[in-house]
Amino acid sequence: MFRKESFTAVSLERMITSGELLPDDDMPSERVLMERFGVGRPAIREAMQSLANKGLVSISHGERAKVLRLTAKSIFRQVDLTAKIMLSQSADSLEHLKSARIFFERGMAREAAQRASANDISDLRAIIERQRLSLGQAEEFIDADMEFHTRIAQISGNPIYVAVSEAMLAWLKEYHTEMLIWTGKEKFTLAEHDEIVDRLEANDVDGSEMALLNHLERSRALYAK
Template sequence: MSQPIEPIVRRKLSDQVFDRLERLITSGELRPGDEMPSERVLMERFGVGRPAIREAMQSLASMGLVVISHGERAKVLELTARSLFRQVDLTAKIMLSQSADSLEHLKSARIFFERGMAREAAAKANAQDIEDLQRILEEQHGFLGHADEFIAADMQFHTRIAQISGNPLYVAVSEAMLAWLKQYHTEMLIWTGKEKFTLVEHKEILDSIAEHDVEGAEASVLRHLERSRALYSK
């Protein structure tokens, strides 16, 4: 019986250079803030031409591992939860634009997520957290009739709740989902009174968090997001 064919895959030089450069970063040999070696040094080190180095460097930049500035050497970036989600930002928006089901799934995921965030906030909130949420709510009230500012304050309110958890991943998830939903929040301020419902519901959420009422905070967020989910439409 003959052995199956196992073809040898020829990889692009730039892909091989990318692997080497990525290893320099993941191993800790190059740390956040460090400059990458010059193109000439890398060409000599790996025995390849300038195009392979530049293509590999662009791949690193597109993944958020380095930043490239004109006239300067590329620098290694510090990876954070926020930068991680920014790498999939465009892809997520394209996916949402192509599928109504994806938008519905995102709305459901947000409700599931924010119920947990409300419970965390009610359990952990301190006086400064409550003061910050109250300030944001007052600012949002002042933005009645100004759609962009009102929605920005809305996003800030929900993200500040996530911050109470103390977990940067939760904050990054909150920011990402709100940013992805924002482009579909088109009609909210055109319909008379809808923004006032939002303010009342935010006040109910805030009151429950201030009272450390875990069940009440979750219920308030659920009512708020179930009511407002219809406002996000394609």
């Protein structure tokens, strides 16, 4: 048998998944929901908190809960903490994530080489220049590095690819060591980024993949527990 709270949570979810309530709609008042489902205020509040924990609604004190507009990015945010805990508990998980990133980004490079516009190439070169100007500033350099790789994923035009890229890079950032800041090592990254963009601009599918693969294989040691 379902507890009343569990039954109520499932019923509230169904109101959203069925389209009865749409993104940005206010949830009905507690009183309306209590009457509709025949439960007390505690069951409604617990069910509403369950929806908030799943990222389906937002709850603000003194206001009606609001149905959230789900995106690939917001879905990955829901598992962000869980993913970081998993990575912290297992060296194998971190290695698996590095391998998954390389597999994913090789595909992104091939896709980008076929789709990259002049504007895409200009954006990537601007990111490299900002990264070059941040030499000696570890946080800014790494942020620009993450932006570069995510911008390649954006060329696909697929928001799910972008969300996957952002999520994996954010999880890996937790384990980025100071090895990147060794004198001269940053220049390898900049040169490799330049090579990747050159291959993308030439619409060289195999060359783009190989340039990115060489870059990630060299840098995978920068992420360690």
